[in-house]
Amino acid sequence: MTEKDLIKQLQELKEIKPNKDWALLTKRQILPREESVRHSVFNTFAVFQWKLAFAPVVSVFVVIGLFGFANTTVPGDFLFPIKKAAEITQVGLSSSAEKTGVHLKLANRRLEELSGIAEVNKVRSLAPTIKEFQDNMTEAVNGLSSMDSATFKELVVETQKLEENKQRVESVLGVQIGGETEEFENQLVGYLIADLETRTLGEDEQKLLAEAKDYYAAGDYTLALEKIWILSNPSVSSGQANK
């Protein structure tokens, strides 16, 4: 037998192979979970395991979805309490100096919601939204006394926006939605005038302050606020003086 024949015969020994059933069984014994897991993918337990594994992720998505959806709700809606809870948290997390500003923003949000409610004629949401607006305004009024004089100015723009929104809503609905706004403006203008009186003002500024005081005395808080806002913004103030 030549070497070539010998090698050829040797290679025929490749036919020596393990029994397939034995090979499979041995594999299962060594790696027991391999087959069982493959076959139990649809078992109840496996599905339960999957559910457990995804539970935190699903929970996060559900919460995000709920908050996202709740954000579009208005007072009286089923999911509004979630939105309300988020707002309470927002107020709770803000400092005492910021709380009035937050309540004012929330009151503005209620007014915007009232505009939407009026557009779609969602009558049942009207009363709860007005109530929420009034509550926010009451909270804002209560918070004014604990505010720092330096932060009063920050409320002026939000208050002006609130007044505009309120007038628009009242004209659409044809109803008065509470005197809390006037009370808030009354107190805010009072604090602002008192603060300005302690400062050294130029001639134009003194003139503006005098006008604001006149409007305040006459009960026209909106115009008084406008004069104070002009006084507090030097660029606007100088423009007014030039006129």
Added chain:
Amino acid sequence: MSQLQKQFGKIYDKYIEKIYRFVFLKVNSREIAEDLTAEVFTRGWESFHDNKCDIKNPQAFLYQIARNLIVDHYREKSQRQVVPVENVTLPERGASLEEQAILTSDVWTVKAALENINEDYREIIVWYYLDELSVPEIAKILNKSEDAVRVQIHRAIQALKGEVGGV
């Protein structure tokens, strides 16, 4: 199934035939070859699992386990020989009927010759001509130089050739 199990499952599928054949040609018994091969992969899986699959050459690793187990097997076998004859179950020699049917008479002659040559020569012939391991791969398993392996392959085939002539 864990990623480790998947990886070792692939290694198992790839090398089960080679390892079984390697063991079978050394112990010449299907039952013993199956037992030892199963043990090779069990130990392989344990090491693979413990080392977090950090085994660079699984083939060389499995052959090394197989070699050690075969050595242990023969050591135990030689120890058993001191037991009184009436208590000894003689190990199976020769291939099963099924295996005999697969192999032609010429191949059977070669197989018989293979059993009679030096253990190291048999090992290297199986690796090189049957399992088609390269010279560098064999050199790694044996921890020898490639030149030394080439020389040993040459000597092994000559020894087999001589044995076939003598069978």
